[in-house]
Amino acid sequence: MGKLDVAIAGTRNMLELSKASNARFIFFSSSEIYGDPETKNVPTPENYRGNVFCQGSRACYGESKRVGETITYIFHNQTVLKTNMIRPSNVFGPEILENECRVLPNFASKIKKVFLCKYNGMVHKLELFATSQMQYLGFL
Numbered sequence: 001m002g003k004l005d006v007a008i009a010g011t012r013n014m015l016e017l018s019k020a021s022n023a024r025f026i027f028f029s030s031s032e033i034y035g036d037p038e039t040k041n042v043p044t045p046e047n048y049r050g051n052v053f054c055q056g057s058r059a060c061y062g063e064s065k066r067v068g069e070t071i072t073y074i075f076h077n078q079t080v081l082k083t084n085m086i087r088p089s090n091v092f093g094p095e096i097l098e099n100e101c102r103v104l105p106n107f108a109s110k111i112k113k114v115f116l117c118k119y120n121g122m123v124h125k126l127e128l129f130a131t132s133q134m135q136y137l138g139f140l
Contacts, residue, residue, distance in 0.1 A: 001060070003060045003061065004060040004064050007060075007064030007067075008064055008071070011064075011072070015071060015081065015083075019080075025082070025084075026084045027072040027085045028088075029065045029068060029087040029088075030087065030088065031087060031088065032058065032061055032062040033052075033069065033087070034052075035050045035051045036053070044089075069085055073085075
């Protein structure tokens with residue numbers, strides 16, 4: 001509950017500050033607002049309304065982003081504040097878990113595995129390493 005309160009109050013406070021400072025406000029949202037779209041809606045169009053479960057483990061995050069977009073929309077339409085919203089997908093950071101069923105963690109988990117492959121008639125052990133800077137592919 002605390003995450004939800006902080007995200008909503010923080011967004012509102014930043015909108016108020018931007019308005020008072022005559023600054024432009026950019027809301028960094030998330031494709032999480034869509035919930036879990038059906039396969040036919042992937043990639044997800046901007047006008048997709050979502051398939052949201054508001055009681056899941058990530059509900060506070062998704063709901064805070066939805067409310068943040070709504071508050072930003074209201075400020076944009078009812079005040080002189082200039083706003084923009086950015087809604088990226090597949091963003092990850094150091095605290096995301098490999099088993100979260102997200103594209104990049106799944107990819108990272110898979111590339112850390114060792115594979116055997118045949119090249120020029122010989123079997124080679126192919127190992128992939130992932131670092132925060134780059135991904136390295138090499139034959140051992």
